[in-house]
Amino acid sequence: MENAFEPGDPVLDLAARSKQFNGGVQSEVETVEHWIPRTEQTKIDDIVSGRTHGQYHLLIGEKGTGKSSALIEAMRKIDGEGVAMFDAHADLEIFRVRLGKALDFEYHEDNIGSLFSIRGPRDASALLDIERAFNKLEKVALKRRKSGKNPLVLIINSAHLLRDDEDGKDLLELIQQRAEQWAAASLATVVFNSDDYWVYERLKQNATRMEIHPIKDLPKDQALQALRSYRVRYRGQDPPEELLERVYDLVGGRLTYLNRIAKRDDMVDMAEKICEAEKTWFLNQCWILGEEMDDDVMDQQKYASAAMVLAKALVDKEKEMGDAAYDPQKGHRLPEIPLFKARQIMTRADFIQDYDHRNLFTIDSKANVRADSVPMQMAFRQICAEPGFDKYLEETLDRISAIESLGRTRELTIKDLWNQGKYEITTKDKKGNVSGSIEMQTIPGTQDDDDEKDDEGA
Known part of the structure; x- marks a missing residue:
């Protein structure tokens, strides 16, 4: 050894x-x-x-x-x-x-x-x-x-x-x-x-x-330096500052993105492809199906709708931040929500770990939740800005609530109450004491009584 x-x-x-x-x-x-x-x-x-x-x-x-x-x-x-x-x-x-x-x-x-x-x-x-x-x-x-x-x-x-x-x-x-x-x-x-x-x-x-x-993404100045160094190494080119900033605005300071972009002829095109790939990944994992969805997919839709609710909350938080979301010197500042608050927003505590594992959202060492990357936050922004998204999300949540309500509802059918027969249902508390009772019987003049009279006439 x-x-x-x-x-x-x-x-x-x-x-x-x-x-x-x-x-x-x-x-x-x-x-x-x-x-x-x-x-x-x-x-x-x-x-x-x-x-x-x-x-x-x-x-x-x-x-x-x-x-x-x-x-x-x-x-x-x-x-x-x-x-x-x-x-x-x-x-x-x-x-x-x-x-x-x-x-x-x-x-x-x-x-x-x-x-x-x-x-x-x-x-x-x-x-x-x-x-x-x-x-x-x-x-x-x-x-x-x-x-x-x-x-x-x-x-x-x-x-x-x-x-x-x-x-x-x-x-x-x-x-x-x-x-x-x-x-x-x-x-x-x-x-x-x-x-x-x-x-x-x-x-x-x-x-x-x-x-x-x-270990976080590089700040803007270091990210631009890294992208320039990669470009010189791979292509022998010293790109202009405007091009570097354009790429940074799209992907932020994630080293793995900068390394991939620097190898391509058209860096902006590659950066846009990375953003599109992140959006596609999120939609494939978490897109919602609306009010027409079948009840068999409810568990998956709970997972997806919770992610959409959290993404919308991050987009709303970004709007509240205003100009503070992007510093001309330090670069992107992604909106973040405390972990306990994110669970409250989703009304679920168990999904966030899997979101983190699938690189949809991330949880930092201070227990703050944010988008996994700048392209992912951009994907959240684009999805939430689509016409009718808020209504579509609300319809999905209503459909999930309706399916859950149906699953909690039980129908009790009582029949054959002849000769003014009746049922009495008694409810008891956990100690066995009677807490109430319900009596059900036929009402004179109903179909059962009419049938009984017809039988007597015959």
Whole structure:
């Protein structure tokens, strides 16, 4: 396992290097695609290098903001010495294998005890194997501390891919317990990298030494600088300031968008395609069906209508902000609503986590809800501005209410009340005391009495 923390790392070889031919000679050239200097980089450098210890860390932000790139850049500066990084996975067995690969730790996979009906060391759960790997890592960290070196760093990328179920919670709890112990003893530093808010909620319950690092879109000046740098690298062009600002107005400071746009001939056209793709994604996930919808789709329409209600609330909030929604110097300022208020607006508390996971809305580290990106907020604005949208949304909500009301209604049919027969229904409270009664009987002169008279005449 000590070899896993020697200089050099497979992650750096995969993400930060590419090969090209120069005159028939193959050479390696540094190509960190997303790397743009940002204010959080110095702090991340200190964490990854081991200069900052005594805490464990959670990097949280939307997909494509540059979290992984910042970590890889920090690793590159120290050539990966003392650092191990791997991607999480929802399946615990795959997580176990990836952890073992990152730590250069074998789980006795070559055991042949089963051939002789002997229980081998791998006859256990994935969680138990992960615990064994952490035990070994702890020994390596203790040996490293005695030699006077900086603490080890273990980076778990894409932590949001863990399932929010019992197995996922058990795994996250196991890792957090170790992270707390190692941080207290300055043995090792665990870094979680997540796109989703639920990981923060789960860790916060038992956290005492956790530090949060929100990674957001670049502000306007840095975004323009990043787009210009990408364009020079990919196309050898220095675009005019007006063109850069036009692109920023469309997509904001999301690094992954800027990187894709800079590679295309027509940057504005690519930016508009990204905006259209985000709008299509939202409509495919959450479009409403109006008052003609069938009752079989009500569950899906509850999900969709709640998203539309929240999108409309964000658009209304943007209108209230007025000119404050866009600062000429800092750029876009997306409207946001506190998480508890967003749940109140939707009248549902369970949908918002899935919205965050599907990159429709995002929840930041301060529990504020907003559109996942500038193009997504633009999609909200366009959808809510369509003629008749408010009435269409209201009709959908009324239809859902009508279906729910019908589901809660029960029809009781009573028949065969001959000779002025009657039924008496008594209601009782939870203690068994009679709280009321209803008596039902035929009324003289009704069809039943007329039928009875006809029978007597016959």
